[in-house]
Amino acid sequence: MTQTNAITTRDLKLWYGNFQALLGVSVDIKQGQITSLIGPSGCGKTTLLRCFNRVNERYGNVRTEGEVKILDKNIYEPDVSLAELRKRVGMVFQRPNPLPISVYENVVFGMRIHSPQKLTTSDLDDAVEKALTETGLWADLKDRLDAKATTLQLEQQQKLCIARLLPLKPEVILMDEPCSALDVEGTKAIEELMWSLAGKFTIVIVTHNMAQARRASHECIFMLMGEFVEHSRTEDLFLNPRNPKTAEYIEGRYG
Amino acid sequence: MPENTPVKRRKFQFFDFIEKPMELFIRICGWSSIIGIATIFVFIFKEAGPMVPRLDWVEFFTSSRWIPNPAPGNPASYGALALIVGTFGTTFIALIIAVPVGLGAAVYIGEFATGKVKETLKVVIELLAAIPSIVWGFIGLMVLGPLVKSIFTAAPGSAWSKIMVTLQLASADGGTTQGTNLLTGGIILALMSVPVIVSLSEDALRAVPDNFREASLALGANTWETVRRVLFPAARNGLLAACLLGMGRAIGETMAVLLATGHSNRIPEALTDPVRTMTATIAAEMGECVQGDDHYRVLFILGIVLFVITCAVNVAGDLIIKGVKKANKA
Numbered sequence A: 001m002t003q004t005n006a007i008t009t010r011d012l013k014l015w016y017g018n019f020q021a022l023l024g025v026s027v028d029i030k031q032g033q034i035t036s037l038i039g040p041s042g043c044g045k046t047t048l049l050r051c052f053n054r055v056n057e058r059y060g061n062v063r064t065e066g067e068v069k070i071l072d073k074n075i076y077e078p079d080v081s082l083a084e085l086r087k088r089v090g091m092v093f094q095r096p097n098p099l100p101i102s103v104y105e106n107v108v109f110g111m112r113i114h115s116p117q118k119l120t121t122s123d124l125d126d127a128v129e130k131a132l133t134e135t136g137l138w139a140d141l142k143d144r145l146d147a148k149a150t151t152l153q154l155e156q157q158q159k160l161c162i163a164r165l166l167p168l169k170p171e172v173i174l175m176d177e178p179c180s181a182l183d184v185e186g187t188k189a190i191e192e193l194m195w196s197l198a199g200k201f202t203i204v205i206v207t208h209n210m211a212q213a214r215r216a217s218h219e220c221i222f223m224l225m226g227e228f229v230e231h232s233r234t235e236d237l238f239l240n241p242r243n244p245k246t247a248e249y250i251e252g253r254y255g
Numbered sequence B: 001m002p003e004n005t006p007v008k009r010r011k012f013q014f015f016d017f018i019e020k021p022m023e024l025f026i027r028i029c030g031w032s033s034i035i036g037i038a039t040i041f042v043f044i045f046k047e048a049g050p051m052v053p054r055l056d057w058v059e060f061f062t063s064s065r066w067i068p069n070p071a072p073g074n075p076a077s078y079g080a081l082a083l084i085v086g087t088f089g090t091t092f093i094a095l096i097i098a099v100p101v102g103l104g105a106a107v108y109i110g111e112f113a114t115g116k117v118k119e120t121l122k123v124v125i126e127l128l129a130a131i132p133s134i135v136w137g138f139i140g141l142m143v144l145g146p147l148v149k150s151i152f153t154a155a156p157g158s159a160w161s162k163i164m165v166t167l168q169l170a171s172a173d174g175g176t177t178q179g180t181n182l183l184t185g186g187i188i189l190a191l192m193s194v195p196v197i198v199s200l201s202e203d204a205l206r207a208v209p210d211n212f213r214e215a216s217l218a219l220g221a222n223t224w225e226t227v228r229r230v231l232f233p234a235a236r237n238g239l240l241a242a243c244l245l246g247m248g249r250a251i252g253e254t255m256a257v258l259l260a261t262g263h264s265n266r267i268p269e270a271l272t273d274p275v276r277t278m279t280a281t282i283a284a285e286m287g288e289c290v291q292g293d294d295h296y297r298v299l300f301i302l303g304i305v306l307f308v309i310t311c312a313v314n315v316a317g318d319l320i321i322k323g324v325k326k327a328n329k330a
Ligand SMILES: Nc1ncnc2c1ncn2[C@@H]1O[C@H](COP(=O)(O)OP(=O)(O)O)[C@@H](O)[C@H]1O
Pocket: A016, A019, A021, A039, A040, A041, A042, A043, A044, A045, A046, A047, A048, A059
C-alpha cells in the first residue's frame, strides 16, 4: 500500500526554558488516517501535537529544533504564515472552548478571519448548515444559531469546536484528549464523529485512554519521556507490541 | 485550672462567646456602606429641603444667570444651566479622549506588551492614578493651559484666528488669558480618568479565560483579531463598567476643574471658551455663603443634581449590561 504522509517530523526537539520536553522525535503520520498518540502523563503527547500547528509558541519560553513537514512543507521555515498553517491544521482542545459568541459566529469565525473579500450572507449560511450537519448538530441547533455557544451542553460544545474547523477545509485535525471532559455518551458521539471524518481529514488524537486509542484509531504512536517508542497499526501495537516498553505500558505498568 | 473541667469544652465555649459579637461586627461592616449612603442622602436633602419649594426650577435649568450675591438692581437668581453644561461638556470631552486611549492602553498592556515593558507601563499607570487632583489642576493651569492657548488662539483678525473661529475651536475675542477652558479642563479630566479605565479594563481582559485566546489563535487569528472578535465581546461588561467608573471620576472631579476650566459662568460657544462646573461652583462658594441661607441651600441642590446624574449613569450602565446579557441568552 503506498500512502502519502500528512505529517513528517525529523529529530524534533523542544525546550520549555531549560526543560527539554521532546528529545528528538521522528514520526510519519499517514494521510487520511486516525493516528492516536498514547503514553503516560507528562511524556510529551500534548507538546508534540501542539508543534503541528505551532500553537506552542504562544508561551514565550519555547524553543523548537528539527523539522516538521506537513504535506511536504517544513512548517518551521521562516516564510511560513501562522494564519495559513493554522487554517490547514485545525485543533480541538481538551476542554471544549467554543468562543463566547453565538453558535453561528463560532462556525464562521475562521472564514471571517481567513477570507480576504467580503463574504455573502448566503455563503456563510451555507457553510454553517454544512458544518453543523457534518458534525450532527444541525437538527439540535438549527433553531438556536444565535444562542451563545458557551451555554450549550459540553458534548455539543466539543462538536461545535470540531464543526468550526470544517469551513476552513483543513488537511489535518489535531485533537488533544477531546473526550476527557465528556461522559460516556459524549465520548461515543465524538468517536463516531471522528470515524465519519476520517478519510477526508488526517486526524491526530492524543489520549491517555488506551481503550479509546484501540476503538478510535487506525494507527498508534507510543511515546515515553519525550521520546518516540513505537508506531504501528493500532491492532498490532496492542496485540503484538514490538518494544518491551510498549508492552509494559499497555499491560498497565506505568501510570 | 480546676481538675474536672474538660479542656475541650472550654475551647468551644470561648468560640461560642466570640462568635455572636463577631457576626454582629461583620454585619455592621456590611451594612455600613448603606448606612453611609443613607446618611449622606438624608443630610443633603435636609440642607437642601427648605429651598426645594421656593426655588424657581425653570430658571434653574434654563437660565445661566447665576447671581448668588444680590446687589441693588441685581436681584439674586439661580440659573444653573451654564454650570450643568460645563459639567457635561468637560466630562464629554474627557470621555472622547479617555475611552479610546484607556481601552487601547489596557489592550496593549494586557495582550501585546510582555516582560519589562508591561511591568513598567503598569507601574506608570498606577503612578498616574496616585497624582492628587490639585496637582492635575496645577498642570492644567501652568502647562496645558498655555499650550492650548498658544495653539488655538491668536491675535483677533489674524488668519489662524479666523480658521479657529470658523471651526468653532476658539472664540472671536481671542479666548482666555490663561488658556484654562473647556478643552483644557476636558483633557485634564481625561488624563485623570485614563488610569481608572486602564486598570479596570485590564482586569476585565485578564478575567477572560485563556482558552478563548488559544481557541482563536489556533483558528489562525492574530492577536488583534482575537482582541476584537473574542476578548471585547467576552469582556464587554467589565469594559463598560470601567468606562462608567472613569466617567464617574470625571463628573465628580472638583479641584482640577476649578483650576483648569477658567471657572467662568457662561455657556461656551467654542471649544476653547472658559466654563465652570457644578462641583467647582460648590467648592468655591460653599465657604463664602451664610450657612442656612438660600445660596447655601441652592449649592446643596446642585449636589443633588450631581447625585442624580451619577445615579442615572450607573443605572443606565446596569441596564445596558443586563440588556447585553439578555441579548446573549436569547
Ligand atoms: N508550558 C509549559 N512550560 C513548562 N513545562 C511544560 C509546559 N507544558 C508542558 N510542560 C512539561 O512538558 C512535559 C510534557 O508535557 P505534555 O506535553 O503536556 O505531556 P502529556 O500531554 O503527554 O501529558 C511535562 O513534563 C510538562 O510538565
